[in-house]
Amino acid sequence: MLTVRRILQQLRHDPRTVGLLLVVPSALVGLLAWSLVNRPGDFATLGPRLLGVFPLTVMFLVTSVTTLRERTNGTLERLLTMPLAKAEFILGYAGAFALVAIAQSILVSALSYTWFGLAHQGIPWRESGVALCAGLLGTAFGLALSALATTEFQAVQFMPAFILPQLLLCGLMVPLGQLPATLRYVADVLPMTAAVHAITSSQTDLYYFEQFAIMIVYIVAALVVGSATLRRRTK
Amino acid sequence: MASDMAHELALDVAQLRVMRGRQEVLRSLTFEVARGELVGLLGPSGSGKSTLMRTLLGVQRITSGTARALGERVGAPSLRRRIGYMAQGSAIYPDLTVLENLTYFSGILGLDQAQARRAMDIVDLNLHAHRLVTSLSGGERSRVSLAVALLGEPPLLILDEPTVGLDPVLREDLWSTFSRVTEEGTAVLVSSHVMDEAARCGRLLLIREGRLLFDDTPAALLARTGARGYDEAFVRLIKGAP
Numbered sequence: 185m186l187t188v189r190r191i192l193q194q195l196r197h198d199p200r201t202v203g204l205l206l207v208v209p210s211a212l213v214g215l216l217a218w219s220l221v222n223r224p225g226d227f228a229t230l231g232p233r234l235l236g237v238f239p240l241t242v243m244f245l246v247t248s249v250t251t252l253r254e255r256t257n258g259t260l261e262r263l264l265t266m267p268l269a270k271a272e273f274i275l276g277y278a279g280a281f282a283l284v285a286i287a288q289s290i291l292v293s294a295l296s297y298t299w300f301g302l303a304h305q306g307i308p309w310r311e312s313g314v315a316l317c318a319g320l321l322g323t324a325f326g327l328a329l330s331a332l333a334t335t336e337f338q339a340v341q342f343m344p345a346f347i348l349p350q351l352l353l354c355g356l357m358v359p360l361g362q363l364p365a366t367l368r369y370v371a372d373v374l375p376m377t378a379a380v381h382a383i384t385s386s387q388t389d390l391y392y393f394e395q396f397a398i399m400i401v402y403i404v405a406a407l408v409v410g411s412a413t414l415r416r417r418t419k
Numbered sequence: 420m421a422s423d424m425a426h427e428l429a430l431d432v433a434q435l436r437v438m439r440g441r442q443e444v445l446r447s448l449t450f451e452v453a454r455g456e457l458v459g460l461l462g463p464s465g466s467g468k469s470t471l472m473r474t475l476l477g478v479q480r481i482t483s484g485t486a487r488a489l490g491e492r493v494g495a496p497s498l499r500r501r502i503g504y505m506a507q508g509s510a511i512y513p514d515l516t517v518l519e520n521l522t523y524f525s526g527i528l529g530l531d532q533a534q535a536r537r538a539m540d541i542v543d544l545n546l547h548a549h550r551l552v553t554s555l556s557g558g559e560r561s562r563v564s565l566a567v568a569l570l571g572e573p574p575l576l577i578l579d580e581p582t583v584g585l586d587p588v589l590r591e592d593l594w595s596t597f598s599r600v601t602e603e604g605t606a607v608l609v610s611s612h613v614m615d616e617a618a619r620c621g622r623l624l625l626i627r628e629g630r631l632l633f634d635d636t637p638a639a640l641l642a643r644t645g646a647r648g649y650d651e652a653f654v655r656l657i658k659g660a661p
Binding site: 186187189190193194197198257258259261262263264265266267268272416417418 | 473476477478479480494496499500502504506507508509510511512513514515516519523524526527528529551567
């Protein structure tokens with residue numbers, strides 16, 4: 185995977201971005217733990233769920249900006265004049281940012297369970313699985329939506345348009361059972377809802393399977409759409 | 420095989436028309452470029468030079484007419500490793516080193532790192548191999564971009580304003596490189612709006628508003644217009660055209 189290596193090399197030359205990718209989510213969970221220090225039960229519920237929110241949000245933003253840059257600075261056009269398989273490009277991004285999402289989740293979980301005092305309730309593989317899928321969701325949607333933006337400024341504006349509605353409906357603000365019926369149907373099929381709920385404790389195996397299945401369907405669909413936006417020939 | 424190669428045209432364009440939106444950018448262009456030719460593509464900005472180059476690369480849709488490169492229809496997958504392209508703007512990764520850029524692109528072309536180093540050698544960037552592209556000057560970035568186009572020694576090079584913004588010494592260096600590769604049989608189509616560079620080409624194509632105004636040697640351009648320099652010849656041709 186030449187493209188995975190190339191993207192990781194780019195990140196290696198940009199330690200500040202890597203620092204932000206790793207430090208900001210950890211610091212936010214720490215801040216949440218601190219703000220809920222007088223309501224310990226709330227942090228036990230909210231803390232793990234954020235493990236699904238961060239990778240999705242951060243990887244969406246990072247991917248949409250970096251791929252937009254490839255579209256505008258000519259490197260994508262150059263690659264498309266070469267014998268580049270579109271899958272090499274798309275899976276290169278997915279692979280590289282999946283690795284970053286995993287590193288991010290390991291750091292956030294480790295700090296949550298030690299320093300921030302989160303009681304261990306879930307199964308670790310499930311948390312890593314959610315972080316990985318949520319990171320891939322962010323990357324896949326970032327690749328697809330970056331085709332709609334013509335400037336980095338617009339790409340950044342997609343973040344509130346794409347992420348915030350999901351944040352409102354995913355069950356963090358209002359429990360899903362208390363949403364109006366129409367919104368409940370919408371919320372049930374949003375990728376972030378699946379990411380948040382795949383991490384909650386005490387559900388049946390079938391329930392977790394469903395949440396992961398929803399995420400995987402979205403990842404594949406968004407990667408296919410993203411790949412269709414890579415056109416070798418323009419009108 | 421060798422004689423086939425010699426007869427094969429590098430570019431064969433007939434009645435090529437390209438519409439972008441409602442605008443007709445190229446209007447019935449017809450010309451040929453042989454192997455080993457160094458052809459300059461000149462014209463005012465907005466005349467269709469970049470669109471023509473992108474069409475020859477197969478990334479721009481053709482409205483009517485035909486365009487063939489190295490014996491195949493432009494855009495054919497087999498051409499993707501046989502045409503070296505340098506776009507306007509460097510089209511390389513600013514946050515990678517020179518060698519990392521060349522290694523990545525040579526990997527995509529299925530070449531090994533020795534080829535990446537060879538391309539770096541041709542454009543004389545060995546000393547900067549491990550420098551990030553962001554820290555390079557504009558001229559050095561252009562040379563990295565040219566090195567990417569030269570990877571694998573393709574038989575056809577399409578270079579869109581490669582010398583723009585370069586100082587005279589670097590321009591001279593690049594033109595020497597172009598001449599050298601044409602001696603080895605590579606065809607080079609190079610666009611420019613610096614008219615003095617016309618003298619370095621074996622042949623000139625002048626386009627204005629998507630039409631071919633002139634297709635002959637630089638000497639013939641001076642003779643036909645009675646001008647003393649290329650700037651003057653160009654202005655006379657553009658103004659005198661019906």
